[in-house]
Amino acid sequence: MVLIAVALAFVSVFLLTTGLLTRQTDPVEARLEAIREGVRPQASGLNRPFFQRALLPLLAALADLIVKLLPSTWVQATAKRLVWAHNPISLPAFVLIWAAFAAGVPFLALLFARSAGADSFMTVLILASGVFVGAITPQLWLSMKVNDRSYRARKQLPDALDLMTTSVEAGLSLDAALARVAEHHTGPLQEELSRALQEMTLGIPRRDALLGMAERIKLPELMAFVQALNQAEVTGAPIAQVLRVQAEQVRIKRRQNAEAQAQRAPLYMVLAIVFFILPSLFLLLLGAIGLTVMDLLSDSELF
Numbered sequence: 001m002v003l004i005a006v007a008l009a010f011v012s013v014f015l016l017t018t019g020l021l022t023r024q025t026d027p028v029e030a031r032l033e034a035i036r037e038g039v040r041p042q043a044s045g046l047n048r049p050f051f052q053r054a055l056l057p058l059l060a061a062l063a064d065l066i067v068k069l070l071p072s073t074w075v076q077a078t079a080k081r082l083v084w085a086h087n088p089i090s091l092p093a094f095v096l097i098w099a100a101f102a103a104g105v106p107f108l109a110l111l112f113a114r115s116a117g118a119d120s121f122m123t124v125l126i127l128a129s130g131v132f133v134g135a136i137t138p139q140l141w142l143s144m145k146v147n148d149r150s151y152r153a154r155k156q157l158p159d160a161l162d163l164m165t166t167s168v169e170a171g172l173s174l175d176a177a178l179a180r181v182a183e184h185h186t187g188p189l190q191e192e193l194s195r196a197l198q199e200m201t202l203g204i205p206r207r208d209a210l211l212g213m214a215e216r217i218k219l220p221e222l223m224a225f226v227q228a229l230n231q232a233e234v235t236g237a238p239i240a241q242v243l244r245v246q247a248e249q250v251r252i253k254r255r256q257n258a259e260a261q262a263q264r265a266p267l268y269m270v271l272a273i274v275f276f277i278l279p280s281l282f283l284l285l286l287g288a289i290g291l292t293v294m295d296l297l298s299d300s301e302l303f
Contacts, residue, residue, distance in 0.1 A: 079091050083215075
């Protein structure tokens with residue numbers, strides 16, 4: 001049992017370390033960087049570091065094996081969420097990190113239960129808690145990345161639509177208005193819009209490029225805007241009017257979200273008062289009274 005636990009710990013640390021070190025590298029970008037630095041490409045693979053020659057293929061094979069063992073729906077959903085998060089790490093690296101947490105946290109929980117001298121029921125309960133925490137922690141981190149990117153894109157969308165509307169009404173074409181928005185804004189929306197413009201330059205239809213942009217950001221308002229824009233292009237509706245209506249709807253939606261968050265604030269305040277402020281007050285007041293009563297009871301002159 002001890003040997004199995006030590007082996008699981010070693011595998012967890014190894015997978016976690018290598019998963020953090022593994023990043024999705026663009027070969028074109030790596031080639032351009034080598035040209036800027038004046039490094040000539042090496043024909044032999046023996047000139048590469050040992051980590052790249054030996055460990056990376058091994059880790060890639062291990063990641064592929066883990067992916068095959070996992071449900072395909074889970075893998076597809078995780079890959080889609082990584083795209084929504086702008087690919088902070090590659091899918092194999094995330095799978096390795098998830099496997100490290102799924103094996104390492106239960107091992108630490110088992111060690112804690114053994115050191116604390118827990119009985120069989122408590123050991124199983126602590127082990128099950130460790131499995132749950134280890135499996136859910138990487139997913140929570142990825143969800144935070146996705147939500148943060150969606151939040152920043154939602155804040156940028158109304159201003160981007162206003163600028164686009166003004167540009168179209170001033171006489172610019174829709175493509176020129178999209179390029180102006182990409183030039184004067186920064187953030188997730190600007191990144192995806194710049195990518196869509198590059199795809200349009202390479203020959204991809206604007207409809208498909210905009211739909212791909214909307215699918216790479218988890219933002220229903222952006223998807224609705226793209227669908228309305230494509231529908232207006234098909235039916236021949238005025239683009240400027242469609243943009244103005246969409247900008248107004250986006251602002252209404254953002255106002256409704258702000259009002260919903262404001263309505264949830266009293267509930268959060270009550271929870272904070274009940275679980276944090278009131279216990280502190282009770283401890284401060286009743287603790288002093290309890291100490292005074294103990295002093296009185298211990299006074300032999302009174303009793």
